[in-house]
Amino acid sequence: MPAIAARACIAAVLILPLIAGCSASKKAHASAAPTSPPPSTAVASTSAPAPSVPASSAPTAVPVAPAGRTGPPGGPVPGGFQPYSATFVSAHTGWVLGNAPCSSPPCTSIVRTEDGGVTWRGIPAPKSAIGTRYSNGTASAVDSLRFADAVDGWVSGGALFATHDGGGTWHAVAIGSKGSVVTGLETAGGAVYATVDRCAPTAASCAPNTVTVYSAPIGSDTWTPISAAVSAPALGNLVAHDTTWYLPTTKGILTGSSAKQGRTLPNPCPAANGFASTATIAVADSAHLDAVCISDGAAGSARYQLYGSVDGGLHWTASGPSHIEASGLSGLADNARRVLLMATSSGASQILRTTNDGTTFTNARINAPSGGLEWADLGFTTPTQAIVVLLKTAFYLSRDAGATWSAIRFS
Secondary structure, X not given: OOOOOOOOOOOOOOOOOOOOOOOOOOOOOOOOOOOOOOOOOOOOOXXXXXXXXXXXXXXXXXXXXXXXOOOOOOEOOOOOOEEEEEEEOOOOOEEEEEEOOOOOOOOEEEEEEOOOOOOOEEEOOOOOOEOOOOOOOOOOOEXXXXXXXXXXXXXXXXXXXXXXXXXXXXXXXXXOOOOEEEEEEEEEOOEEEEEEEEOOOOOOOOOOOEEEEEEEEOOOOOOEEOOOOEEOOOEOXXXXXXXXXXXXXXXXXXXXXXXXXXXXEOOOOOOEOOEOOOOEEXXXXXXXXXXXXXXXXXXXXXEEEEEEEOOOOOOOEEOOOOEEEEOEEEEXXXXXXXXXXXXXXXXXXXXXXXXXXXXXXXXXXOOOOOOOOOEEEEEEOOOOOEEEEEOOOEEEEEOOOOOEOEEOOOO
16 A cells, blocks of 8 residues: 555654755854844744644644743844745744845845734844855855744754744854755754765865764754764755654665664665666655655656555555656655645646545646746645745745645735
């Protein structure tokens, strides 16, 4: 039976999404002074519940924020705000990391909603450039945002920043050795996980092919390596669900807990033309996993095959026929209610949806501009609410399990 069939209960999340990414850096300095607010924001205090939703799995029970700890009240949303990354901890409370024009760069900004995206407020952001690593000429650029609850959050990429007051203040956090880059960060089950790659600080680029998985308790800035350095021709996106993390590689899917690395699950993707590929995975619950394998890429398209597991990834079965889609897959999300979403892009940017274990996929109704812009942080907040970012362009919400999407106005 495929992974997205017959699921009775909602699982712990992890993905948005997201969704959740890859990248490069300078050294992050421990315990830096709190950073200044973004172009048009506020100063101190918030609230709300939560699992973090980025880009690769199903929703979970809502954690409770520590009593008496709140975030900043917020100020106006900066004009011209462009979204890069999003994270929601409940159907109502979420944040979006982005950029906005300002007179004194860096112009990195964060906006927050507490009513499901109806209204937004600007809150302080780390004083760091934003953008895909090195795309703007700086190794320390950040491009990913995650919150675990209403107060504990992280901005990552070429540097790592943390907040423990809902975004009122941010501080740089040390992780890895000099030149380390956070290529992925997800949170679930009371812990936050990161994949850390080491790049030369002067490198023109950083291909993430040797990483170490680190973990920290929610609320702590002390990060501990919990895996050996992992080398593979291609590494997938880090996924976290409940108390387990997953890292797809060409050699298999590495798993572990907040304390250590565990077993390596088999790679569901068969070798094609003598080359192994890396799966993109989503976790519905501890038993049900989904994987998409891509092969035969050419002229902006590729062959997709969905696989499912009902025993925690020990065995995989092809689910539905293979099909040709846009070659860029940047997100996979399962709502644990038989709905699976894929975010693809090439000539066009599309959200594909199946409700029958991959027998057929349909295009979700989403008004995305042409040009094949990349998606980020696709994920479910609840079984019916999903989020996704079209990089530097728009943030979308769905309230019908990904069938239709609405672009959200920030101001």
